[in-house]
Amino acid sequence: MAYLTANTKRVTTTELIRMKAAGKRITMLTAYDTLMAGILDQAGIDVLLVGDSVSTVLAGEETTLTATLDQMIYHGRIARRGTSRALVVVDLPFLTYQVSIEDAIRNAGRVMQETGAGGVKLEGGENLAPTIRALVDVGIPVMGHLGFTPQSVHSLGGAKIQGKEASAADRLVSDAKAVEQAGAFAMVLELIPAAVAERVTKAVSIPTIGIGAGIHCDGQVLVTHDMLGLNEGFAPKFLKKYAELGKAMKEAAEQFAADVREGKYPGPEHSH
Ligand code: KIV
DSSP: OOSSOTTOOOOOHHHHHHHHHTTOOEEEEEOOSHHHHHHHHHTTOSEEEEOTTHHHHTTOOSSGGGOOHHHHHHHHHHHHHTOSSSEEEEEOOTTSSSSOHHHHHHHHHHHHHHHOOSEEEOOBSGGGHHHHHHHHHTTOOEEEEEESOGGGHHHHTSSOOOOOSHHHHHHHHHHHHHHHHTTOSEEEEESOOHHHHHHHHHHOSSOEEEESSOTTSSEEEEOHHHHTTOSTTOOOTTOOOSOOHHHHHHHHHHHHHHHHHTTOSSOGGGOO
């Protein structure tokens, strides 16, 4: 029996684990809509993360805490629609998995059922291990997220590097092992020193995907709008801008306005 359509060549969670074992680096970018997800899918990005960063990046909120389950489901569904190869992972938003395991299963289940995603991501270490185990046990693949965890920004006192002291670094390693043992297929490491990320990466057999965590992770993730230079004022040390689309868009809009004002657009070639 065919469980997937015949031409499906989607990246799977088990494929990512094999990539780590084979020393192949994993690429991950955020996507919140069909058009962007389609372009990134065609570019061969392995994993598309429908991050709760949609709240800050698209909706102009100060933190990711405002993202709701319905919003994540909406963005998950429209992003997945643009893809045919990438594994799509949707963030579980704040308070949809921390209150009880029952809530977590119901909410993650809705994400899987209503978006067609291949997995969910949640933030936390050893404290969340029973929740990760419960989700995995009902067939929901889970990606963990350690280091700076944006849903805890208020208690962490801002977007700060985590794991700088020896005890905090040890804690990251034990959290990573707990996340792996609970059955997660991968984990994001955000804003931690490169040497600590290297320790964590060596301590687990599931892939680590870093953002601001140095070169030793098994893969790298960036927020697409940031790496495209759409968010011109945002320039943290870890960010490499691969394009300056914010500047290009402004120039295009200025050119359009000038053409309209000067009666140059539409020309005969644009008229019926
Ligand atoms: O929400 C998000 O985009 C993320 C990435 C920064 C990893 O969690």
